Structures are given as C-alpha cells and as structure tokens.
Amino acid sequence: MGTVTNEYRHTPVLLAECLEQLQLESKHTFVDATLGGAGHSFEAAKQLGRQGVLIGIDQDEAALEAAQTRLLGIPEEMRPDLHLLHGNFGQLDELLLALDIPGVDAFLFDLGVSSHQIDSPTRGFSFKEVAPLDMRMDPGKQTLTAAEILNSYNAADLTRIIRNNSDEKWASRIADFIVEARKTRPFETSDQLVDCIKAAIPASARREGGHPAKRTFQALRIEVNAELDVLHSGLEAAIRWLNPGGRIAVISYHSLEDRIVKNCFAQHAQGCTCPPDMPVCVCGNVPILDSITRKPIVPTEEEVERNARARSAKLRVAEKRAEAQNL
Ligand SMILES: C[S@@+](CC[C@H](N)C(=O)[O-])C[C@H]1O[C@@H](n2cnc3c(N)ncnc32)[C@H](O)[C@@H]1O
Ligand SMILES: [Zn+2]
16 A cells, blocks of 8 residues: 655656756746646746746646645745646636736646546556545535446446556446446446456456556546546647747656647647648638647656656657737
C-alpha cells in the first residue's frame, strides 16, 4: 500500500524542453492549464518575473494547494501576478473571461494524472492499490465514478469505452466478464476489477503489453473524466486566446491524446477545409498556426531512467501566426 502524505510528489516531465519551447519573457501572460504541483510553473514563474502574469488551472484542489505553497515560495519581488483557478480546462473561456485579460502569450497542457493522484490510495486511479473505484479528478463537481460505470453500463457500452479509450484487444471479453462478475457482487474496489481482467485475458496474452489491468484502468479514467472531449475543446479555446506569435505546448501520454493534439494543430495550420474538388475556397478558413514540432519531442533516455512516468510522453508545440487575430 502507498502511504498517504501531505507532500506533493510529482517530477515534471520534459521540463527544460517545455521552457525552451514556450519562449517566455517578462510581461508575458502564461497559462498552465494543468498546474499540478507547479513543477513546470515554478520555473516558468521565475522567467516571467514581477511583470508577468501566471494563470494556473487545475481541477484537483489538492494540486492547487500544493502549487500555491510552492509558488508563494518565490520572493515577492521576483514573483509574477498569480491567478490560481480551480476548474476544468474544458471551460477555458469561462475561466479566462472572468480574469479580464486581453490574450495569452503561452499555454502549457501537461495532460493526464499526476504521480500524486496515482499514489493517493483513496482516489482509485491505480491498479496497484486496493482502493474504491472512484477515478474522479474533481470529486466535488463530478458524480459519475468508475464503479458506477462498471455496475451500470451494458456489455456493448463497456466494450466500446474500453476499446476506444485504450486499444485493448480483449475489450469485449473483459466487458462480458465484468457483466457476469457484478451479478454476484457489485464492483467497489480496484482489486475486484484487477481479478476480473486477469480472468478475462488468456494467460498466454497476459505475458505481453505490461500489466493486464493497465489499459482498462486508463479507459475508465478517460470515460469518468471525459478526457478526450475536454482536450478537444480546451485546445480549440486556447488557440483562440493565443496572441499572435504566442506558443502552445502540449505533453500527452498516450496515442489517443497525441492524435487529438496532432490533428488539432494540423487543422489550424492548414486553414481551408474545402473538399479538394472545389474550384474555389468557400469555407474561408485561413491558416492561423504554424506547427513547430513536425515530430513530437520525446524525453531523453536519462530522463526516462530517472522518471519512468516520462516514458510515453510526447511534446507538440505550435505557434500562432503573426497575422492571426486573437479572439
Ligand atoms: C500531469 S499533471 C501536471 C503536473 C505539472 N505539470 C507538474 O509538473 O507539477 C496533470 C494535472 O492536470 C490536472 N488535469 C487533468 N485534466 C484536467 C482538466 N481537464 N482540467 C483541469 N485540470 C486537469 C490533473 O488534476 C493534474 O493535477
Ligand atoms: Zn476553403
């Protein structure tokens, strides 16, 4: 069992690479849409300095508290104007409109869960801990838990979410086993689900692809928090708020997230979306972004050795074109 401590443990991923790409300067307004323990923002804050503005968003109150303590440790004369907001980056417009700022010079999205969340046994994110099957990132605002999904979705819906959110080959067998298992005992804790998944995946297939429960746990977490929908709307809003010349950097941890980021940047870099056989453009869309990373930036071997969580990280960066108007 992991121990519960008040300490916020999370090592920032691709820290130097992010800072280099964000090109922060004093007087800049920077939005960290996934503040966490301020691992990235602590360094960003020092670059922004007294004349800058740092807006940090997280839907997890424990993260915000830890980040606030950390950022307030920067001496006042070197600290940017801080706005730490509790909320979901899927509602970026609302959050930023309330602040009355004209635009944003740089955005960072460091997606997913923090090590702190995974290591907190009560949150139910980890298949390695016996914990209630919760997985809500914002328990105060969300009502749907992983247990409720497991106990109420039909086999077809369970198959769909497990397959779509994790590329699990055994999705439909796992779904059938879940429906069968809950007849005798409703799902409450993570060990029940781990046992059920192990029973569903044939032993020969269990030897490859990491822990057999990893993909199903990821799929449930994505469903509970509507992570892919929220990512799409968050990125669209961020691109609108970005000032010309401003940069957006996104670190993703699995292929579904990375695909959304890649497609979103590509679409705004392309502009016109008319069918190729259209003689003239009727959509009127113009390119507003330049993709800075043709291929995503990935961690060095040294970083992966130091921090296993960095292994799957991919950083993509885009820049708003100078001629593009914000908002
Ligand atoms: C990988 S951690 C960020 C860690 C941070 N960059 C650091 O180095 O300390 C992701 C954080 O984003 C938050 N988060 C995930 N999805 C979110 C969303 N849709 N809206 C707001 N916060 C979100 C999580 O609660 C978590 O604290
Ligand atoms: Zn067009």
